[in-house]
Amino acid sequence: MIRLFANANYDFIRWRRWAYALTAAIIIPGFALFLVHGLNYSIEFTGGTLIQVQTPQPVGAATIRGALDAAGIRDAEIQEFGDPLDYVVRARIGQGGGGAVEAGSTEATAAAVDSALAHALGAAPEHYKIVRIEAVGPKVGRELQGKAFLAIFFSFIVTLIYLAIRFEWRFGLAAVLATFHDILTTIAFIRYLNLEVSLIVVGAVLTMVGYSLNDTIIIFDRVRENLRKFRRQNLYEILNLSINETLPRSVLTHGTTMATTVALVLLAGEVLRPFALVMTFAIFTGTFSSIYIAAPLLMYIEKRWPGQDARGARAFRPAGTGAPEPRAPQPQPTR
Incomplete structure (x- = not known):
């Protein structure tokens, strides 16, 4: 497996628009169902x-x-x-x-x-x-639900601050937006399967948040290193290079974890099956967003507000276009 991806050279960023279309196809209908029918809460939430x-x-x-x-x-x-x-x-x-x-x-x-x-x-x-x-009555009252959402919100803020200190605020913003994407797609997935939202399912969603952020940070750490190492490459190429360099680790880590969750889906009882289903989808969407959502978002943010590391990368030119011809020196007027 490691040998198969040791010298990977895939153009992941090229397919970002198809990834956006796939994401929209999952989120928009799912949230339409959510607005019409809501979620199927367990007695822990309803009594x-x-x-x-x-x-x-x-x-x-x-x-x-x-x-x-x-x-x-x-x-x-x-x-x-x-x-x-x-x-x-x-x-x-x-x-x-x-x-x-x-x-x-x-x-x-x-x-x-x-x-x-x-x-x-x-x-x-x-x-x-x-x-x-x-x-x-419900184990989880409205006040506790509000505090849970507030905790998730503050976790995003803390993540943004940490990544702004560890990397740059641009990296933190891209990571938080990609994680928010993961939450939306997971909620849509829960709505499609009409899974009962229990505390176990909530735990799976929170686990997914940490899992996705971890994967995104690993890719962004390699991006930061390559921005300083390859000054003559553009950001598009550096993002692809960084994703390909971390691909063996991603495949092995996510593949083994997903094998475990799939086994739980097939072999576990009714109590653990919703957790296993959500975790299996969360591993997929977390890996997907780290590559096709977080990385392109970072590219757009760095183009709009270039950071200190990205300023050294040369401007991106579409494939098939050559370097600009050097201009001839203009004659200086004689006095």
Whole structure:
């Protein structure tokens, strides 16, 4: 693999406009669906119904989950409650406006769970017993959601400041814009698959932010080195050179990580599958944006506001055009 890409010389920047079109084709329809239908939030965000179930012998959380899935009650939280015979089920079958639990939905959810367990385990109370039923509020309230978005916003600001000190503010701006692109495409991906947005999925999105930034910084560090090393090359060539030089590392790192997440998609249970799906897409879009979004953005920013390192690079001339002819010296007027 390393030998295959050791002397890579691909013109990545050439395909930037096709990359923009692909990005627009993912983001625009996805956000149209998001504005019309919103996201499918889990009971951690909306609240639901808590049902404590007791069985005469251990049946396992997987058995209860299978019974609920068969009845159409999906994405329920099932945990053992201190004893292998006691289980706590958090589920919902309806949402009201603003994500609040509908009035009367607690009884409806309890009845649906009771019916699903009776069908799978047998009639109550011989095979199971419902100990308590109560409505539960969301684990993640609106205030905590607002603080989470505020934390992401400040993380962008801190990243911009760090890259401005470590490199230049132009590098930081390109990296933050590329990361914002990753968040938009991931939200669109979640909307396309109608994945339930739980705390696990939120964790995958935050992991993607750090993963994408790390890859972008590695490429930008090589760009900075090459800007100082190859003063006679233009920025277009230096960006392509830097991406090709870091390509073996990118292929190996992202390939092995994606192999793990794909294995989780295929082999993990229903609880981890949304996380694995989001992470698999996040690895793809993070690599894609580092090459086709962050690098071209840096080129445009440096053209508009050339930094200290980029000022030494000669101006970019389209392929097929030669160097400008030297001008003949103008005769000086005689006095």
